[in-house]
Amino acid sequence: MGSAVGLGNVWRYPYITGQYGGAAFILLYIGCVLAVGVPLMIAEFLIGRKTQLNPVGAFRKLRPGSPWVVTGWLGIVSAFTILSYYAVVGGWVLHYVYLSLINSFAGKSTEQVTDIFISMNVNPDLQIFWLAIFMFVTIVIVSKGVSGGLEAGNKIMMPLLFALLIVLSIYALQTSGAASGLEFLLRPQWQKIGPTAVLEALGQALFSLSLGMGTMITYGSYLSRRSNLVSSTFFIAAGDTLVAVLAGFVVFPLAFSFGLEPGAGPGLIFRTLPIAFAQLPGGYWVALGFFILLSFAAITSSISLLEVASAYFIDEQGWSRSRAGWTLGSAIFLLGIPSAIGEQFLGVMDALSTNYLLPIGALLIAVFTGWALTHNERIDEFSANDVTAVRLAVWSFLIRFVTPVALILIFLHQVRLF
Numbered sequence: 001m002g003s004a005v006g007l008g009n010v011w012r013y014p015y016i017t018g019q020y021g022g023a024a025f026i027l028l029y030i031g032c033v034l035a036v037g038v039p040l041m042i043a044e045f046l047i048g049r050k051t052q053l054n055p056v057g058a059f060r061k062l063r064p065g066s067p068w069v070v071t072g073w074l075g076i077v078s079a080f081t082i083l084s085y086y087a088v089v090g091g092w093v094l095h096y097v098y099l100s101l102i103n104s105f106a107g108k109s110t111e112q113v114t115d116i117f118i119s120m121n122v123n124p125d126l127q128i129f130w131l132a133i134f135m136f137v138t139i140v141i142v143s144k145g146v147s148g149g150l151e152a153g154n155k156i157m158m159p160l161l162f163a164l165l166i167v168l169s170i171y172a173l174q175t176s177g178a179a180s181g182l183e184f185l186l187r188p189q190w191q192k193i194g195p196t197a198v199l200e201a202l203g204q205a206l207f208s209l210s211l212g213m214g215t216m217i218t219y220g221s222y223l224s225r226r227s228n229l230v231s232s233t234f235f236i237a238a239g240d241t242l243v244a245v246l247a248g249f250v251v252f253p254l255a256f257s258f259g260l261e262p263g264a265g266p267g268l269i270f271r272t273l274p275i276a277f278a279q280l281p282g283g284y285w286v287a288l289g290f291f292i293l294l295s296f297a298a299i300t301s302s303i304s305l306l307e308v309a310s311a312y313f314i315d316e317q318g319w320s321r322s323r324a325g326w327t328l329g330s331a332i333f334l335l336g337i338p339s340a341i342g343e344q345f346l347g348v349m350d351a352l353s354t355n356y357l358l359p360i361g362a363l364l365i366a367v368f369t370g371w372a373l374t375h376n377e378r379i380d381e382f383s384a385n386d387v388t389a390v391r392l393a394v395w396s397f398l399i400r401f402v403t404p405v406a407l408i409l410i411f412l413h414q415v416r417l418f
Helices: 007-019 023-051 055-062 069-101 110-121 124-143 146-172 178-186 195-208 215-220 229-257 267-279 283-315 321-341 343-372 375-383 389-414
Strands: none
Touching: 007 023, 007 069, 007 178, 007 195, 007 229, 007 283, 023 055, 023 178, 023 195, 023 215, 023 229, 023 343, 023 375, 023 389, 055 069, 055 215, 055 283, 069 110, 069 124, 069 215, 069 267, 069 283, 069 321, 069 343, 110 124, 110 267, 124 146, 124 283, 124 321, 146 229, 146 283, 178 229, 195 343, 195 389, 215 283, 229 267, 267 283, 283 321, 321 343, 343 389, 375 389
8 A cells, every 4th residue: 555655646636536527537536446456456466476576587487488577677667767756756745844844834925835846946956865865765664674664664654644634634624615625526527527537547546556567566475375365455445545535635625725726736735735834723734744744655655666676686686685775776866866957857757657668567467467377377376365256257357358458548548549
């Protein structure tokens, strides 16, 4: 769940929900999670636990000498690429935690708050500094290992994230714009549901659940035979969706309370919400809590991205966990510097990842699990958890037919061919 829950849950999901029909889109999104996200996550968990290896090692073990190993390499490249610019945005969040801590938003006008964001964006030294801090925290956690770092970090940060969201949503729902914000988020607007909305929901389900880059294959390799793949997957998907919905209960009541533009995307967080925080009673604590929450979401996702690359060098090259974490983390930091210097490069890296690497990786994983693996190979992995024949049949149908078609449509949509 720590891997799945990220910055996109807090700003992108509420934003596109309001854009594409409110409650109607929420129902559509849940359907996409069940039809595409859940089958694909089960597939990644299955591959990881069956092999107990990283993405490259997993495909190499299951189909030695075949081209399928490229799927594993694609996952590592995707995780490496995404983290290089994701860490830059994570650095923005840490900077805003600091600004909230020193009460920088108090008494500021709309223009002054906007200037804070602009001044950060045009200051490469500042961005590189926070990029370094963000990567340092990520590297330290990953270097501690699975139980001492990844698991311990998520056990602390995920409950705190949920607690902060609940507290902030209660606070936001008592503001003057609560009714308008909830109407914007939850009122069904079926007329806005069309092909584009369906594809947006499919894409959000894929990217929000961290699928297509081997993250869940890597985490699946740490699962024991006693773990139930199906219930674990549903638990993660439900938690990820709940965070997104709760974020909407925080963002939109505050936005409507102060006449802010609810469709501002990421700018809603960095340019406009601090205006609301500055005017709210107790706004200092609300702002601090909100950006701490964002930092938790960012870090729990970043550690999973670094873990994908680290696992390969630990499993296949015999590196120590500390060496893998610090070497790869440092390389990702260097790759992230161009994104910190210019938003154009960040946009290129984001487009490369979301338009090509992730959809192609997810499609290959779905096809491999549904068609390259034999029926017995799939049954053997599920038999340990007493999964019913009906559930297995439903999952097999989805991963073989529904999920690949949906992923092809997402890819064609992303490259503007559909």
